[in-house]
Amino acid sequence: MAHFLTYLLLSFLIIYDSLGLSQSNQFCDAGVGYPESTCGFSSSSSSKLLIKGGTVLNAHQQEVADVYVEDGIIVAVKPNIKVDEDVTLLDATGKYVMPGGIDPHTHLAMEFMGTETIDDFFSGQAAALAGGTTMHIDFVIPVNGSLVAGFEAYKKKAKKSCMNYGFHMAITKWDESVSREMEIMVKEKGINSFKFFMAYKGSLMISDELLLQGLERCKSLGALAMVHAENGDAVFEGQKRMIDLGITGPEGHALSRPPVLEGEATARAIRLAKFVNTPLYVVHVMSIDAMEEIARARKSGQKVIGEPVVSGLVLNDSGLWDPDFVTAAKYVMSPPIRESGHDKALQAALSTGVLQLVGTDHCTFNSTQKAFGIDDFRKIPNGVNGIEERMHLVWDTMVESGQISVTDFVRITSTEWYDFIGTVLFIVTFFCFQIYSL
Ligand SMILES: *[C@@H]1O[C@H](CO)[C@@H](O)[C@H](O)[C@H]1NC(C)=O
Numbered sequence: 001m002a003h004f005l006t007y008l009l010l011s012f013l014i015i016y017d018s019l020g021l022s023q024s025n026q027f028c029d030a031g032v033g034y035p036e037s038t039c040g041f042s043s044s045s046s047s048k049l050l051i052k053g054g055t056v057l058n059a060h061q062q063e064v065a066d067v068y069v070e071d072g073i074i075v076a077v078k079p080n081i082k083v084d085e086d087v088t089l090l091d092a093t094g095k096y097v098m099p100g101g102i103d104p105h106t107h108l109a110m111e112f113m114g115t116e117t118i119d120d121f122f123s124g125q126a127a128a129l130a131g132g133t134t135m136h137i138d139f140v141i142p143v144n145g146s147l148v149a150g151f152e153a154y155k156k157k158a159k160k161s162c163m164n165y166g167f168h169m170a171i172t173k174w175d176e177s178v179s180r181e182m183e184i185m186v187k188e189k190g191i192n193s194f195k196f197f198m199a200y201k202g203s204l205m206i207s208d209e210l211l212l213q214g215l216e217r218c219k220s221l222g223a224l225a226m227v228h229a230e231n232g233d234a235v236f237e238g239q240k241r242m243i244d245l246g247i248t249g250p251e252g253h254a255l256s257r258p259p260v261l262e263g264e265a266t267a268r269a270i271r272l273a274k275f276v277n278t279p280l281y282v283v284h285v286m287s288i289d290a291m292e293e294i295a296r297a298r299k300s301g302q303k304v305i306g307e308p309v310v311s312g313l314v315l316n317d318s319g320l321w322d323p324d325f326v327t328a329a330k331y332v333m334s335p336p337i338r339e340s341g342h343d344k345a346l347q348a349a350l351s352t353g354v355l356q357l358v359g360t361d362h363c364t365f366n367s368t369q370k371a372f373g374i375d376d377f378r379k380i381p382n383g384v385n386g387i388e389e390r391m392h393l394v395w396d397t398m399v400e401s402g403q404i405s406v407t408d409f410v411r412i413t414s415t416e417w418y419d420f421i422g423t424v425l426f427i428v429t430f431f432c433f434q435i436y437s438l
């Protein structure tokens with residue numbers, strides 16, 4: 001198991017490393033347990049590093065090679081590189097050398113359900129780095145419906161960052177000004193992916209009419225539309241039904257929003273995206289029902305991307321039935337963690353390419369915050385962790401079990417994001433670089 005995981009993580013992308021250099025100082029300043037020497041090394045103005053003899057992995061191949069890095073930029077990858085004496089040597093014999101992970105779905109410092117997630121851009125990123133993830137894409141939440149105000153707020157939140165990141169934007173209501181601001185995001189701020197909520201009736205949910213307009217807008221801007229796919233009206237009914245039955249504990253959360261509602265909304269979003277003729281990215285695919293809709297659409301040639309999250313891949317709903325509220329509430333997220341069987345099916349879909357890349361939906365609340373819903377599951381802040389654990393859990397669950405190869409591991413935890421989003425993400429990354437240097 002974990003002893004196999006003797007890899008070294010390396011950011012192959014130049015932009016990461018140019019960011020990494022300036023930020024590692026913040027780690028040192030914050031004194032988060034990094035030895036002095038590491039800090040000194042990372043922040044030196046000119047550094048030369050040779051990583052010798054490791055098995056270098058990317059999404060397509062693996063070979064035993066040396067990696068030569070100068071000032072944070074990979075200069076050469078080939079066997080037996082000869083270097084001068086001033087180069088720091090790192091022996092990677094018997095280890096894998098691979099790109100750092102990219103988590104495409106996180107929520108750091110997010111205000112939600114009357115509170116704010118407990119991981120901010122520093123603590124969440126520190127956890128990510130500890131687990132081998134070197135970049136994440138977070139969702140900007142508009143302020144009072146304003147995308148520009150939301151963007152400004154997130155720029156402030158992200159000031160304490162210690163690694164690279166990008167932004168998607170959530171769309172929480174729809175009107176002319178939102179439509180106008182989407183263009184500003186794409187053309188001036190480098191945000192090119194927008195998430196629409198088909199759930200959270202009364203707060204974030206938008207109607208089909210508005211979803212259609214949003215999809216059209218994404219198409220005209222060349223942006224990527226993402227959906228949280230659950231039928232919000234039916235979830236609302238399901239919740240009422242549970243409360244009427246006197247089921248107020250965390251298990252009521254899962255019972256009130258079964259897989260069929262995720263399947264329905266996924267199918268609807270896919271068909272509307274087909275009608276508009278624009279690509280669709282379905283976030284946190286948690287059930288067989290949703291996965292099968294994606295499989296069908298992809299088979300017919302439609303451009304649909306399915307993102308499972310690590311909690312859905314490795315957990316089942318048994319935690320939600322724990323008699324201890326504190327334990328059970330930890331498992332509350334939406335769509336819910338499903339009963340056993342969905343996890344294995346999602347793993348299989350990932351290994352056959354029906355689903356493409358793994359996120360986390362990292363959105364953490366502590367037990368005090370989760371206890372807001374002690375008498376009513378509807379008030380438990382939704383969210384689980386994963387930003388630190390994702391790489392290890394995918395390795396253990398997918399690679400160790402023989403379901404995917406080590407090169408597939410690199411693809412689904414890291415490079416697939418770039419393959420899809422390509423130029424889109426480049427703009428986002430470039431923009432981040434700009435905010436860092438403010
Ligand atoms: C949101 O908008 C409403 C009305 O447009 C306004 O009264 C309120 O102060 C705004 N809230 C924030 C946080 O800007």
Ligand SMILES: *[C@@H]1O[C@H](CO)[C@@H](O)[C@H](O)[C@H]1NC(C)=O
Binds near residue numbers: 315316340
């Ligand atoms: C469900 O999850 C629990 C807790 O992780 C685990 O002990 C159990 O084996 C799982 N059930 C199945 C059928 O896999």
Ligand SMILES: *[C@@H]1O[C@H](CO)[C@@H](O)[C@H](O)[C@H]1NC(C)=O
Binds near residue numbers: 366
């Ligand atoms: C949870 O976080 C809140 C806000 O930071 C804090 O007041 C509270 O003490 C924390 N609870 C626990 C159990 O750590």
